[in-house]
Amino acid sequence: MVTLVIIYFNIFQAILGLFGFNNNDIPTNAHLHQHPHTCTHDKVPNLAEASDFTPVGDTIIWSSDKKLTFDDFKAIPDYSTDYVVANTYSGIRFGYYCEDGELKHRVQAMYIKSQSWIKPVAQNDYYLEHEQLHFDITELYARKLHHALNKYNFDCSQTADIQMIADKILAEHRYADHQYDKETEFSNNKYKQSNWYVKVHTELNEYACLPNL
Numbered sequence: 001m002v003t004l005v006i007i008y009f010n011i012f013q014a015i016l017g018l019f020g021f022n023n024n025d026i027p028t029n030a031h032l033h034q035h036p037h038t039c040t041h042d043k044v045p046n047l048a049e050a051s052d053f054t055p056v057g058d059t060i061i062w063s064s065d066k067k068l069t070f071d072d073f074k075a076i077p078d079y080s081t082d083y084v085v086a087n088t089y090s091g092i093r094f095g096y097y098c099e100d101g102e103l104k105h106r107v108q109a110m111y112i113k114s115q116s117w118i119k120p121v122a123q124n125d126y127y128l129e130h131e132q133l134h135f136d137i138t139e140l141y142a143r144k145l146h147h148a149l150n151k152y153n154f155d156c157s158q159t160a161d162i163q164m165i166a167d168k169i170l171a172e173h174r175y176a177d178h179q180y181d182k183e184t185e186f187s188n189n190k191y192k193q194s195n196w197y198v199k200v201h202t203e204l205n206e207y208a209c210l211p212n213l
Contacts, residue, residue: 062109062139068132075117084186085122088134089115092142092173094166098156105162107146109139129197130187136200137180141173143207 060072068088078084089112096105118127148165184192 058113060111060113062111062135062142068111068128068135070118070123070128072111072113073116073118073131074113075115077117077119079119086118086127086131087116088131090135090138092138092145092170094145094170096159096162101156103154103156103158103162105146105149107142107149109135109142111135111138127187130184130193133180133193133197133200134177136204137177138173140200140204140207141169141176143204144172145169147207 058074060066060068073086075087075089078087091110091112093108093110094105095107096103098104116131118131145166148169149162152161154162180196183189184196187193
């Protein structure tokens with residue numbers, strides 16, 4: 001079994017438009033199927049638990065049991081600007097493969113320690129929580145991607161269709177990440193920071209029950 005793995009990392013330098021789904025976005029040859037929304041979990045599950053992806057090197061796979069610590073920021077800070085005090089390098093690892101005539105997929109939210117940094121002035125719980133929420137947003141859109149793809153049965157020739165859906169969700173992820181920093185003023189607006197925490201964790205709970213991961 002060969003898996004095509006594609007890794008998407010956050011891009012902060014550009015403002016990207018928000019893409020939504022409409023009827024014209026549904027792949028014409030994919031078969032829509034429904035899953036009952038049931039949940040037997042007391043905690044939010046980790047997509048990695050059902051994946052054949054494995055962590056590589058200094059990669060952290062998102063887990064409800066693992067929060068970022070200052071030790072997870074291994075890169076040398078960028079001192080060319082005083083304005084930026086921390087950088088979280090997180091992204092979505094997405095792959096698909098052919099099995100029994102159908103395309104299957106795997107999705108993970110991942111964080112790279114060696115590319116993430118935090119300056120001493122920002123080494124407090126408040127800034128750490130801001131960076132953790134960036135990682136949480138990545139996990140949220142990993143779940144949204146899985147949910148969107150899991151609505152259909154794709155045959156092995158429909159790689160363009162599965163990629164089309166993935167591209168839309170990943171664009172939404174980049175936009176949401178940008179909006180988070182913009183609205184919270186890079187964590188300086190504590191009211192907005194609190195609002196985003198509630199918003200993201202509410203949506204994470206909504207996507208907590210994901211069948212056939």
